[in-house]
Amino acid sequence: MSRPIVTMAERRRTRQIRIGGVPIGGDAPVSVQSMTTTKTADVEGTLVQIYALAAAGADIVRCTCNEEEAAEGLAHIVPRSPVPIVADIHFHHEMALAALEAGVQGLRLNPGNLRKEAEIKQVAAEARDRSVPVRIGVNAGSLHPDLYRRFGGATPEALVESARMELALFEEVGFDDVKISVKASSVPLMIAAYRLASETFDHPLHLGVTEAGPPPAGLVKATAGIATLLAEGIGDTIRFSLTADPVEEARAGRQLLEALGLRERKGLDLIACPSCGRAEIDVIGVAAAAQAALEERNLPLQVAVMGCVVNGPGEAREADLGIAAGRHRGHLFIKGKIVRVVPEAEMVAALVDEAERLVAEGVEARLAAADAGAEAEAEADRRSLFEAKGADANRTGERIEGIRRKVRGDGEDGDSPAGVR
Numbered sequence: 001m002s003r004p005i006v007t008m009a010e011r012r013r014t015r016q017i018r019i020g021g022v023p024i025g026g027d028a029p030v031s032v033q034s035m036t037t038t039k040t041a042d043v044e045g046t047l048v049q050i051y052a053l054a055a056a057g058a059d060i061v062r063c064t065c066n067e068e069e070a071a072e073g074l075a076h077i078v079p080r081s082p083v084p085i086v087a088d089i090h091f092h093h094e095m096a097l098a099a100l101e102a103g104v105q106g107l108r109l110n111p112g113n114l115r116k117e118a119e120i121k122q123v124a125a126e127a128r129d130r131s132v133p134v135r136i137g138v139n140a141g142s143l144h145p146d147l148y149r150r151f152g153g154a155t156p157e158a159l160v161e162s163a164r165m166e167l168a169l170f171e172e173v174g175f176d177d178v179k180i181s182v183k184a185s186s187v188p189l190m191i192a193a194y195r196l197a198s199e200t201f202d203h204p205l206h207l208g209v210t211e212a213g214p215p216p217a218g219l220v221k222a223t224a225g226i227a228t229l230l231a232e233g234i235g236d237t238i239r240f241s242l243t244a245d246p247v248e249e250a251r252a253g254r255q256l257l258e259a260l261g262l263r264e265r266k267g268l269d270l271i272a273c274p275s276c277g278r279a280e281i282d283v284i285g286v287a288a289a290a291q292a293a294l295e296e297r298n299l300p301l302q303v304a305v306m307g308c309v310v311n312g313p314g315e316a317r318e319a320d321l322g323i324a325a326g327r328h329r330g331h332l333f334i335k336g337k338i339v340r341v342v343p344e345a346e347m348v349a350a351l352v353d354e355a356e357r358l359v360a361e362g363v364e365a366r367l368a369a370a371d372a373g374a375e376a377e378a379e380a381d382r383r384s385l386f387e388a389k390g391a392d393a394n395r396t397g398e399r400i401e402g403i404r405r406k407v408r409g410d411g412e413d414g415d416s417p418a419g420v421r
Contacts, residue, residue, distance in 0.1 A: 008260065009233035014204045017133045017177050020084025020105035022059050024133075024179060024236050025204030030262045031059040031237040032253035033206070034246045035088065040070035044314065046077055049246065052318040054082045054271045055302045056247045057254030060237070062086040062108060068407045071098035075399040078103040080315065082271045086135070093119035097406040100126050102399055108135040111166040112142035120169050128175040136170075138162045139210055140184035140193075154184065156193040160200050167201070178203050179237065183210040187225045194229050204236035214243040219252055230260055268294050271319065272305040273312065283307040289348045290323075299355050308385060313338060313378075321358055323351045326381035331374075334363060338378040339370035 016026030024031055034053050038046040040063045050061050065071050065087040078085050086106035087099030090113045099107060100123075107127060114120060127134050140154035143162060151158035159182040170178060180203050182193040190209050197205060209225040212218035222240045229235050238256070240249040257263035272287035287305040294303060304322030306312025312324030317336025324331045330347035332340040332354055342350040358366050 008231050011233045012198055014236055015202055017179060017204060019060050019086065019133055022084055028236070030230065030235060030257055032057050032250055032257065033060045033062060033086075033237055033239040034058045034249040034253070035062040035239070036064075037246055040064055040073040040077070041067075043073050043076045046073065047080055047315045048317065050077070050081050050083065050085075051271065051304070051316045052247050053250045055269055055304075055316075055319055056250035057269075058083060058250035060084050060086060060106070062088050064088045065095045065099045065102075065104075066090065066092075067095070068098065068404065071095060071102050071403045071407065072400050074099055074102035074104055075396045075403060078105075079396070080273060082273055089114065089123075093123050094407050094409070096123040097126055098403040100130055100132060101402040101406050104132065106133050106135065108137045109166070110137050110139060110142055111162050112139060112144050115144065117169055120166065121173050124170045124175040125173045127177070128173060131177065133177040133179065134170070134175075135206055136163050136166045136178060136180045137206075138166075138180070138182045140186070140189060141210065154189070156182075156189065156196045159184070159193040160196045163197065164200065167203075176203075179206050180204070181206040181208060183208050183241075185209065185211045187221055190225045191228055194234055195232075198234045205234060206237045206239070207235040208239045208241055210241050212241050212243075215248065218242045218244070222252070223256060227256060227260065230256075230262065268299055269302045270294065270305065271302070271316065273307050273315070286323075286325075286347060290351055293348060293352045294355055297352070297356065299359050301355055301359065303351070303355065305351075320363070321351070321355055323347055326378070326385050329377075329381060331378045331381065334358065334366055334370075337367060337370070338374045339367065341371070341374050341377045341381075 014025040016028060017024050022031055036046050036049045038049050040046055046063060053061050061083050063074060063085055065074060074087060084105035086108055087104040088108045089096040090110050093114055096107055138159050140159060143154050143158055147158045147162055163180045163182060167178060170176060180197060180201055182197050184190040184193060187209055194205060207226045207229055209222045212222040226238050238253050240252045242249050258265050270291045272283055283305060290305055301320045304316035304319040306316055306322060306324035308325055313333040313336050316322045322333050328344045330342045330344055330350060331338050332350055
């Protein structure tokens with residue numbers, strides 16, 4: 001007697017938005033998100049964590065923007081990040097405006113914490129004008145007191161109503177580039193809230209069990225909630241909120257999607273920096289050539305392709321192997337350590353050769369086989385490139401001036417809800 005085939009529910013079709021280059025909703029794959037735990041003002045530390053998250057499977061990374069220094073940090077981080085950056089905003093609408101000025105590809109607003117209608121509309125209008133999507137991030141733990149009283153607690157209906165009210169304010173200024181979350185730390189409440197949200201909205205839904213806690217219990221809670229909904233066809237992007245290294249969040253999210261057949265399993269994990277003002281090569285072209293060559297060999301590695309040697313090896317030091325460009329040469333690195341310098345024309349071939357040797361011999365052996373003087377050559381190229389392009393190759397200073405105007409309210413918009421129609 002044959003057994004019936006077990007299948008997932010057909011995926012609920014939502015409208016599609018884009019966070020940077022990542023589509024969410026519609027027929028796009030379910031994406032994985034995580035959040036940095038560093039101080040956003042710590043640019044280098046935050047970028048290292050972002051690259052580690054990207055290597056672990058994160059498609060989008062969220063960073064807190066709670067002070068002026070964090071917004072200025074974002075101005076440095078965004079042009080150097082390998083994935084789109086979403087700014088997390090709670091209490092101060094000025095921080096949302098500053099984050100937009102910094103160039104973030106998305107915002108997350110908490111309706112329970114940012115409550116003044118004029119300020120909400122001002123942020124929505126600015127996001128509209130910049131074509132930057134916003135997540136309405138409702139949380140059972142910070143529900144507006146009026147809704148708590150009206151519904152007798154943090155019920156599924158209260159969470160969905162909070163999102164509906166925020167969405168109505170957005171619509172007043174002609175903005176609907178939105179995704180929605182209705183998170184709770186209670187798994188049954190979270191599941192019920194998202195089921196109701198899926199019946200109420202056609203916007204993409206961001207799934208998560210908030211404050212799930214440390215592994216293994218946190219993994220169990222998050223998986224119970226997120227997997228249940230995904231199996232029902234609900235959800236367009238996910239985050240595991242764990243009390244742990246955020247890399248574990250990204251890895252768990254990716255593994256869950258693979259287990260459910262919603263994302264393909266892959267051996268090679270290639271990450272590449274954006275093509276910023278320091279890029280010395282066609283990053284996209286080199287990354288595509290490297291990916292094609294390495295995928296043919298099915299090598300189980302994390303490989304980074306970086307546009308310049310000034311920051312590349314440090315930012316991608318969690319990758320097994322990488323190459324960074326500088327002064328018409330390629331700088332091969334293993335776990336952030338430069339092991340070889342090759343002509344630019346040989347970058348892809350050298351990367352493939354080193355990848356095969358790395359898999360065959362192991363990290364320690366390949367580090368021991370590093371060319372003498374490679375580090376010194378790389379340092380000379382770094383200094384030369386820095387002197388040639390200066391400390392602000394991405395013109396971040398201009399963005400920071402704009403951020404300071406937004407935060408201090410002395411820009412051309414003043415304190416009025418600029419752009420509200």
